[in-house]
Amino acid sequence: MPVTPEHTVRSYSLELERLSNLLTQMGGVAEAQVKAAVAAVARRDATLAAQVMQADQRLDDYERAIDGEAIRLLALRQPMASDLREIVSALKVSADLERIGDYAANIAKRSLALAQVPAVRPAAAIPRMGRLVEEMLKDVIDAYIERDVDKAIAVRERDEDLDGLYTSLFREVLTDMMEDPRTITPCTHLLFMAKNLERIGDHATNVAETIHFLVRGHALAGDRQKGDSSSFAIVTPDAVTPDAVAPAPLPSAEGAGA
Template sequence: MSGEHIVRSFEQELQRISNLVTQMGGVAEAQVAAAVKAVAKRDVALAAQVTQADQRLDEYEREIDAEAFRLLALRQPMAQDLREIVSALKIAADLERIGDYAANIAKRSLALAQVPVVRPVVGIPRMGKLVEGILKDVLDAYTERDVAKAVSAWERDQELDDLYTSLFREVLTDMMEDPRNITPCTHLLFMAKNLERIGDHATNVAETIHFLVVGEPLAGERPKSDTSSVTVVGAGETPQEMGNP
């Protein structure tokens, strides 16, 4: 086998693993969108589809892992080629977790659909739209190897944290105003946290893309502004009256 053929074959193998990651990303993106839609529309059938489809992402991750380890063992790649393979492993792991969180949202939407609608539920589609935008941008950035687009998506994580904190306060207020809201609002809290975590994994992907293309970690501290852990809602307060914690 000639050296040129070996190089061409290796490039094709690297492209295949990149294509698998892109395909997996498309499935993860669709899962998140469907889970959020199931909440907004109280669509039990769609929620069930999301939970059942989660195994597709697991299968993609196993295939990417197997292909990556095979290339590491047989090709002993270096520099950019090594970064391609390691990045595929890391991104696949993040996408698998994103799928898990989407499935969790779908499962809770099944329970939420059995109880009366509560006011803060409108915050889930709002958060979902932002998460979907961030996820789409990082997946496009991976396909295009576009560092600027990846960094732009990375910076939007703070906006998502702000939305999460705002929804967190609104849900707590509703729970305090009417104990009958506790059960549905608890589901909303978990859904909102799942979306916030999906955003975190999307920013992980953005950081991996920066490493893949530039060869160095993304400089600077990840923008975070989730203050839900220190949020306190006093009796009779509304989110507008509380100010910053």
């Protein structure tokens, strides 16, 4: 029996819907990965961290599935206009989500090292940054599902707040390392974790901009506002209290002979 045009159009619609569903599922996995990675840091939970690292493969599998489906649609359907934007956007968003998973896995990996040393004061800022990142990621995935441009733009605007938190933590960590060299190892891991969260926010913002392109058919006008001034952050010795950097007193002769 020959295939009717109606059947062809219906099958094409189902294929596009499948692509969108795959991307939504991938977004849910990425969101869960970030949340679990931040929780592993806050709880100093090695088991949870290991689970996050192992689950990163799921996002790689999703990206390969989406790439394969998108390439097949491009080759067989020769899409135009909104259909073409749907497929191109899926490729771009899946790449962003895969990178988000990589950053979450790196946070989890570094949490293993952090859990082996005494807790340091700036560590409390990681869950705070994490909550904002989780909200941004959840909202941008919802914006994709709902094709809600206003919600996507709101996520883009919150990236500046995340940059501000990162800069604040960066300065705090530098100060702590100068005050007490024993914190250098954990504080270095914290810096990498914070940078990973800041980059996750950037990728969530990329997704928001892709949603605007998908729905409106053109790129979002205007430069993205950035609040990350850590590149210019300097903590001078004058900013650190003398007592904090004073070397520990040497043991007395009596104590040494005890």
